[in-house]
Amino acid sequence: MPESISDYYNFDEEVISQAFLKHRPKKVLVQLPEGLKHFYPTLLEKLENISEGLGLHNIEFHIDASPIYGSCLMDLTLTSRHDLVLHFGHKEYPYWSPPQNVVLIDLQYKGMPTSQTIQDLVRELVEEGVKRVGIYGTAQHDIGKIAEAFKREGIDVANDASRAVIFGCWYSDLPSLQGAEAYIIVAGGEFHALGAGLALGGTGKIYALDPYTNSYSFMNPYIEKILRKRYYLLMKAEDMSSFVIIAGICGQFRPAVINRLKSLIQSKRLKYTVAEAPYVTKEALGNLDNPYVDAFIVTSCPRLPIDDLSDYHKPVLTPGEAFMVLEGSMGRYIYPW
Ligand code: SF4
The missing domain is CATH 3.40.50.11840 (Diphthamide synthesis DPH1/DPH2 domain 1)
Known part of the structure; x- marks a missing residue:
């Protein structure tokens, strides 16, 4: 069967x-x-x-x-x-x-993190001095029920579970949430927890809670490692003069982001080409690449430059990173745009 x-x-x-x-x-x-x-x-x-x-x-x-x-x-x-x-x-x-x-x-998803896992995580939070958290997660998990389990263990929850669903490039009210001393991201793997860390610009404690493996992990060392790598690419892109802007389709077509990038590049008298692509792969970048291209900016899915294309031999930037470079504002990391 x-x-x-x-x-x-x-x-x-x-x-x-x-x-x-x-x-x-x-x-x-x-x-x-x-x-x-x-x-x-x-x-x-x-x-x-x-x-x-x-x-x-x-x-x-x-x-x-x-x-x-x-x-x-x-x-x-x-x-x-x-x-x-x-x-x-x-x-x-x-x-x-x-x-x-x-x-x-x-x-x-029918499974839930066990009470033991939640208690272990609560113990770690308390040791870190955390009493109040924001709990967010992907659509497959009952965030309200998981938030209740944390409350029963004495941890306050700062956000509203009805607005707790997040996407890889959209984090609901997490970036502006007041009063949370840490964030718990309920999802399979570390993808969304990393995104939450990036959306906070590397500030704030992030824990990934995975109901599939019934385990949790403290994400900040990993987020810091990714941010170091991104800043290294940004430094490389700082004096570049010719860009390919990748435009996507459906919800990944972002005319406002593309127009802002175009204006910024034009105002600096630099060059760009817009390339239309529903899916972006290393192979697709390789086919477009030539000696006159210095960097790519992916406006379709902002996770591709970070998760799939970070080892391409030229900088492949998210829109937020491109704005940082073009506006010369390298202070706070911007994700996704
Ligand atoms: S654009 Fe990328 S990160 Fe955003 S929801 Fe779609 S697949 Fe996820």
Whole structure:
């Protein structure tokens, strides 16, 4: 019996039923985040059962095999070829609304960090003199429930759990939260905790709490290491004169950021070219690169320069970093723009 996504996640079948009844689709595209795509056989079977139960027969279900890192980016040619798109596992990206035929389905992870793990983390917080925290996390986790567990252990929570969902380049009210002495980021791995640290410009204590591995880690040494590397690249980019600005699509198309970069570069009498790319890889940069390009600025996904392209042989900057260089304001680290 193949594994089912329902073994690990809850989702609201009623939302799916309503979507089927509203769109009465003949063709449905199913989008799953990276890491969960392999669950498609049992999921498609379940979706077929739901639609059959509603009297909707012979629907053709397709799985979207393109990379799905968030609700910020989807292949609109593909979505337009289907009557209905079921996008699992992400909330709506704050800077973009998907087309009308896309329905976002929440996935709630069934596991929670154990009381023992929370107590161990609380002990570490208390040793550090922390009594009040901000707790944020990705959409798959019940932040309200986890915040309650911390409160039961005597730790105050400074933020509102209903606004605690974060994205890799959007941190809700975390950067302006008052009174938190540390931040706990509930998510798989360290990606979002690193982003929170960058969004705070390297100030503030950050702990990553991972419900999948039931473990936590103090992130600041790692964040400082990444920041040292970023500042090294910024120093290299300071006297550069020719840039390629990468523009993305869907929620990753940011005209205001691109226009600000263009004006700044023009005002300094430097050069730029705008390159349009839905996905950016090292190979794509290599194909664009030539002796007249000094640095790249990625305005699509600001995590690519940090996570995927940091070892490219020329500086690849986030928009925030490019503003720091072009405005000569190297003091506080700016993330994402
Ligand atoms: S970090 Fe990148 S993938 Fe994640 S929400 Fe932002 S633009 Fe999308």
